[in-house]
Amino acid sequence: AQKVTQAQTEISVVEKEDVTLDCVYETRDTTYYLFWYKQPPSGELVFLIRRNSFDEQNEISGRYSWNFQKSTSSFNFTITASQVVDSAVYFCALSEAQGAGNMLTFGGGTRLMVKP
Amino acid sequence: EPEVTQTPSHQVTQMGQEVILRCVPISNHLYFYWYRQILGQKVEFLVSFYNNEISEKSEIFDDQFSVERPDGSNFTLKIRSTKLEDSAMYFCASRPGPLLNEQFFGPGTRLTVL
Numbered sequence: 001a002q003k004v005t006q007a008q009t010e011i012s013v014v015e016k017e018d019v020t021l022d023c024v025y026e027t028r029d030t031t032y033y034l035f036w037y038k039q040p041p042s043g044e045l046v047f048l049i050r051r052n053s054f055d056e057q058n059e060i061s062g063r064y065s066w067n068f069q070k071s072t073s074s075f076n077f078t079i080t081a082s083q084v085v086d087s088a089v090y091f092c093a094l095s096e097a098q099g100a101g102n103m104l105t106f107g108g109g110t111r112l113m114v115k116p
Numbered sequence: 117e118p119e120v121t122q123t124p125s126h127q128v129t130q131m132g133q134e135v136i137l138r139c140v141p142i143s144n145h146l147y148f149y150w151y152r153q154i155l156g157q158k159v160e161f162l163v164s165f166y167n168n169e170i171s172e173k174s175e176i177f178d179d180q181f182s183v184e185r186p187d188g189s190n191f192t193l194k195i196r197s198t199k200l201e202d203s204a205m206y207f208c209a210s211r212p213g214p215l216l217n218e219q220f221f222g223p224g225t226r227l228t229v230l
């Protein structure tokens with residue numbers, strides 16, 4: 001069975017600080033996919049990134065960066081120079097490639113509050 | 117940009133009543149999903165649907181739940197006899213094709229069971 005753990009339930013930072021959201025996963029599959037979604041106060045789920053298990057290259061997109069480490073089963077997300085608009089709940093999710101439905105298993109989410 | 121749409125945005129119903137939540141996935145997507153999120157909790161998988169049949173379902177998706185794709189565009193989730201604990205945000209998602217790509221989520225339907 002697959003599992004995603006986001007140990008930080010809530011993080012509060014001041015604008016312009018860097019912040020890292022942790023994600024640890026468990027899976028028996030050798031091929032799998034990891035995702036990050038953002039849920040702003042309006043409630044929708046916004047896709048941020050997908051990472052394949054065979055691609056450990058880190059990725060940067062503007063102020064966002066992701067650090068995938070297979071050895072520690074972690075897929076951490078860093079926001080550089082945080083802004084108030086980054087305030088949201090962030091979910092890490094896992095999908096195993098072999099499942100018939102490729103369902104997403106979500107972590108419990110990390111609520112990020114960025115204060116001005 | 118194409119997006120998944122869901123109606124209604126908020127549904128209030130009495131316990132024991134049937135509800136139908138509607139979704140229009142992105143055109144040309146082949147895989148469809150329902151998830152739910154009880155207030156303040158994580159997003160949980162309910163069911164996946166491909167080629168006009170359920171491909172996977174969770175323990176939550178019991179006999180009270182059913183899904184249907186009645187025409188080429190709509191994808192519905194029916195709850196036959198709602199319970200208080202069915203109160204949640206229900207998200208529909210769709211995915212393009214057999215190569216695993218990200219699932220695109222709709223804005224959700226907030227279901228309140230009184």
